[in-house]
Amino acid sequence: MNALPAVDRNALLARLREILPADGLIEDQESQRPFECDGLSLYRELPIAVALPDTVEQIQAILRCCHSLQVPVVARGSGTGLCAGAMPHPEGLLLGLSKLNRIIEIDAQARSARVQPGVTNLAISQAAAPHGLYYGPDPSSQIACSIGGNVAENSGGVHCLKYGLTTHNLLAVDMLTVEGDKITLGGAGLDSPGYDLLALITGSEGLLGIVTEVTVKLLPQPELARVVMAGFGSVRAAGDAVGAVIAAGIIPAGLEMMDALAISAAEDFANAGYPRDAQALLLCELDGTEQEVEQHIAAVREIFTDHGATSIRVSADEAERALLWQGRKSAFPAVGRLSPDYYCMDGTIPRSQVAHVLEEIARLSAQYGLRCANVFHAGDGNLHPLIMFDGGCPDEIARAEKFGADILELSVAVGGCITGEHGVGVEKLAQMQSQFSEAELHQLEDIKQAFDPGLTLNPGKGIPILKRCQEYRSLPGRHGHG
């Protein structure tokens, strides 16, 4: 029922030229190249055209046009996503929202900011800083990633255990439906009228609508933040220490773990003073009032000592805190120096399973003959194994993909999930079927159809298409490895 008519490219382009200024429409393939993939460059595709609107009215006109022609629309923010969620559709339009980059209003007394979707995550905190406020979620890509993309992916970061994910830090979004109708979800207060569609939109990967404005909550900047770094002789000891911190009633602002390979890669890159002899490293940040931080630092130091920490260092000032984080924050590029390519996984597991899962990953690493470094949001159980491979070698690509799939299935098997914060996109479609039953996938598909009956918003991503739409123009085998 959903086989779409072949797209009339000329008709589409003619109408888009009427809507957009010349520099807002990219038709030639060479200029489209920068848009062929997001941060997961394994998956690439070129669209019919790239639209770069600079007003909400233009977006509305584009959506109406695409809806009438039944042309797929893929939204893109900054293109930093890690699941190919923003990979273009070969017979669709790529809708880039980066020109909508205005901070509309900061209401300090209400602790909120109204911004356009293309504003970067970090820019919100910078604009809020003069008021002593900041925006909580801080994905590693926060310099570049857009708030619209954060909404689409329900992005996290290193501070989510205490401050939550994107979904906990939104008040409202303005959204255009697939038909181009404007609605506001959420509001100025905390209650929703009717169903909480704001919750449903957050993390929906551009499958339900196009976000044109976001109102975020702002938090007071903590008076003080300090980080405790500790090395451990085993992953298990570090994992137990994490559990003990939580059991002691302390919720750290950030709690990160790295394994031996990640420690040495990060140390080579950042010279942060990480203990190279350690098998596992914990970075535990405490924030709040001065009194609270001092009390918690003392408690955490004692817990780490009791759990056999081989070294402990506490940041004395902001410069040292930044240095200690520098290693962790540069872990991805640091691993990038060890290998031509790496593939970042995103499973989330119950924290008690970390030692078991890391042992299994080590076994799989040997089995597939590929190295794997592990960085881990230990506080909330979100694991980022970085599988190293050579993208120039098709066999290594195939092994890396299989290795990654095994890790995701392992995450589900121990009671976790296939993606904590990076999203499903194209990448994890196959694993959705290990996490969800067919009835559950049908329910998800019914939600999709409630918003987008013609299935033209970001088709082929997020939710595997099961029954009604097999003939739909999907992408099997069409992604080129790069």
Added chain:
Amino acid sequence: MDMADRTEALREAVAAACADASPLYIRGGDSKRKLIGRDCEATPLDIGGHSGIIDYQPDELVLSARAGTPLVALADALAEYGQTLPFEPPQLQGSATLGGTLACNLSGPARPWLGSIRDAVLGVQLINGRAQTLDFGGKVMKNVAGYDVSRLQAGALGTLGVITAVHCKVLPLPAATLTLAYDMPAAAAISTMCTRALESRPLTGACWLEGRLYLRLAGAENAVRHTASLWGGEQVDDSIWAQLRELQHPLFEGGEPLWRLSCAPNTPHIAQLTRAIDWGGAVRWLQGDVRTLNLPAGAHLTLFQGGDRSSEVRGRLDPVQQQLQRRIKQAFDPAGIFNPGRLYSWI
């Protein structure tokens, strides 16, 4: 406590209701029938017997329980490990259940700082209108696979399915709690609440009742004590928060309709109508000729308690949203058997 897994029996009851399109009124502890939603006439489906903690891992900060589990039972189990449901749900004389709390998205005075159950829920199991038992989300803190069906249940008043189990995040109990009170008119109280909330201090409650502003500090002991010394005011006992949370303050007594306005915290004081202010300014409890009020931008008004509960009790949605909400209802409950009319007359 009656501890039993009745998931399959509930599913069969839903299947039977589906088969003859016979609507169901989903009932946990029957504590909120006269609150929040519209009246609903349908055959009761009792969840109360479907109770018990399924799993609780204190050092994972995660608790899973069947929907009919009374909140008091959860509070007891959590207190043993020094933990709590951070969203302070009303226990309503012991009758409130976990499932009903999620369906109504009811939370206490800490909402702006510690969130509601909408923020704490990690996963649900529910029976949809096709009598299928489905699991969404999970027991881990971060999970972005699939749409967030778990949070969608918060405030849906049971109209999308029978919630059978809830997984949610819990937090440590604060080491110390202290309440400060100040005699102050409402407008000044709103301004003080908003200004205090800009500071990085352990503030977890800010309300105004009968000419008094109350601020609650909760967290590490020395941080609470130090903040109290900076902020002054009169130190009073903590009972005001329990009264608000449990809807036991005189505000909630008497038969007069009580409206809840959800708004930006710095919304100017609404004289004449305001009986109380909570959530640091983000909730105004109103009484009187409320329907004539010019709503502040982005605010939502609900007839919380009393009044005419056969008419709509919450604000009108624009036609696009109304259609979308109707389609969401149909996606879960095509035959319209769950709590018909409880949320809106047309859902």
